[in-house]
Amino acid sequence: MTFNIPPQKLANIAGFSIPKDRPSDEELFGEFYDPELKK
Numbered sequence: 001m002t003f004n005i006p007p008q009k010l011a012n013i014a015g016f017s018i019p020k021d022r023p024s025d026e027e028l029f030g031e032f033y034d035p036e037l038k039k
Helices: 007-014 025-032
Strands: none
């Protein structure tokens, strides 16, 4: 299962902003993290 929404966009939809020192995408999404989304 993968998400085609960038983390920043996802955060905006959720109603909060991601700080500059936010955890990495892999840390945030764990098993849902897909390196292909960074391309």
